[in-house]
Amino acid sequence: MADAKIIDGKAFAAGLRARVADGVAALKASHGVTPGLAVVLVGEDPASQVYVRSKERALVELGMNSFDHHRAADMAESELLALIDHLNADPAVHGILVQLPLPGHIDSQKVLARIVPEKDADGFHVVNAGLLATGQPGAIVPCTPLGSLLLIRDTLGRDLKGKRALVLGRSNIVGKPMAQLLLQADCTVTMAHSRTVDLPGECRRADILVAAVGRPEMVRGDWIKPGATVIDVGINRVPAAEAGKSRLVGDVAFDEAVKVAGAITPVPGGVGPMTIACLMLNTLAAACRAAGAPVPEEAAQGMAR
Numbered sequence: 198m199a200d201a202k203i204i205d206g207k208a209f210a211a212g213l214r215a216r217v218a219d220g221v222a223a224l225k226a227s228h229g230v231t232p233g234l235a236v237v238l239v240g241e242d243p244a245s246q247v248y249v250r251s252k253e254r255a256l257v258e259l260g261m262n263s264f265d266h267h268r269a270a271d272m273a274e275s276e277l278l279a280l281i282d283h284l285n286a287d288p289a290v291h292g293i294l295v296q297l298p299l300p301g302h303i304d305s306q307k308v309l310a311r312i313v314p315e316k317d318a319d320g321f322h323v324v325n326a327g328l329l330a331t332g333q334p335g336a337i338v339p340c341t342p343l344g345s346l347l348l349i350r351d352t353l354g355r356d357l358k359g360k361r362a363l364v365l366g367r368s369n370i371v372g373k374p375m376a377q378l379l380l381q382a383d384c385t386v387t388m389a390h391s392r393t394v395d396l397p398g399e400c401r402r403a404d405i406l407v408a409a410v411g412r413p414e415m416v417r418g419d420w421i422k423p424g425a426t427v428i429d430v431g432i433n434r435v436p437a438a439e440a441g442k443s444r445l446v447g448d449v450a451f452d453e454a455v456k457v458a459g460a461i462t463p464v465p466g467g468v469g470p471m472t473i474a475c476l477m478l479n480t481l482a483a484a485c486r487a488a489g490a491p492v493p494e495e496a497a498q499g500m501a502r
């Protein structure tokens with residue numbers, strides 16, 4: 198059998214960013230509003246700094262305002278909550294992103310809950326999770342699942358009805374919202390996790406397999422149904438062959454899977470760039486809602502806007 202089609206998330210994300218840039222220009226022209234995202238980073242975690250920098254770069258490229266709030270790792274939780282209150286009240290800020298993970302002395306759930314749902318660009322607030330789960334208008338959809346769904350639709354077409362989907366991982370930021378989106382798209386959805394019996398067998402039934410476990414190359418080639426669409430969300434840094442260097446791998450053993458799957462996302466260059474492009478899309482959508490302008494269809498994914 199021929200090797201799988203490699204889904205080019207980097208290229209799709211570039212196209213999406215261009216559509217967002219057009220939307221930003223249109224909103225400026227029609228309503229005089231420039232979308233703005235506040236990015237809050239607490240501490241000096243090197244990986245977080247890399248992600249935050251690429252978000253800030255993308256914002257500027259797309260003509261949006263970037264408000265950076267970098268704070269020391271030992272800041273008090275009360276100070277962070279006060280910063281969120283300030284950003285909630287600032288009309289130039291349409292989206293707020295608090296980079297995770299936060300230092301251990303800060304309660305992440307408490308901080309995420311403090312963001313007003315309309316400005317929750319990540320879609321992590323319980324109100325947005327609830328709107329998504331109940332299929333109601335105005336939900337802000339978490340960026341990684343949204344980006345994954347856009348890649349799935351680009352690969353298989355808009356109509357996903359009746360397809361068997363397996364989501365491996367049940368976190369609040371990836372697995373659960375991914376399953377909700379696929380359910381909304383009329384897939385038959387199974388969620389697997391660390392207590393699942395016969396993980397390979399569950400995976401082998403899936404037409405669409407989304408892996409979000411954070412275990413390097415855990416999903417093997419013989420876990421994959423021939424012809425399946427495989428979305429690898431995992432970002433794992435592992436030691437490279439060359440001493441002292443590291444490389445990124447996904448949750449799927451790519452070299453094996455590419456021989457079995459119909460289509461597969463690489464790591465890097467798959468879901469990662471989509472996460473950032475969707476953050477830009479969510480910020481634009483939040484600014485549109487605040488201004489009373491139409492919300493881009495891509496941000497709503499067939500749900501009521």
Ligand SMILES: NC(=O)C1=CN([C@@H]2O[C@H](COP(=O)(O)OP(=O)(O)OC[C@H]3O[C@@H](n4cnc5c(N)ncnc54)[C@H](OP(=O)(O)O)[C@@H]3O)[C@@H](O)[C@H]2O)C=CC1
Pocket residue numbers: 341365366367368369370371372389390391392396409410411412430431432433468469472
């Ligand atoms: N591309 C991107 O933009 C992003 C990538 N990521 C990456 O996606 C991956 C998942 O992230 P996230 O959802 O935050 O991770 P979490 O650690 O929050 O969740 C991992 C999930 O995988 C399950 N799991 C862990 N080990 C196993 C196992 N051996 N067998 C079966 N299930 C297992 C856990 O099960 P249980 O619930 O039972 O413990 C849990 O539900 C990571 O590699 C992360 O780096 C994350 C966000 C964005």
Ligand SMILES: Nc1nc(=O)c2c([nH]1)NC[C@@H]1CN(c3ccc(C(=O)N[C@@H](CCC(=O)O)C(=O)O)cc3)C=[N+]21
Pocket residue numbers: 247248294295296297298319340432445464465466467468469470472473
């Ligand atoms: N509030 C919050 N929201 C997030 O969305 C969030 C977060 N916190 N904390 C950390 C995770 C991780 N994350 C990634 C974003 C982009 C890439 C990405 O672009 N990856 C590139 C490679 C980058 C590299 O080379 O390191 C790729 O896959 O091609 C990866 C991971 C967002 N996260």
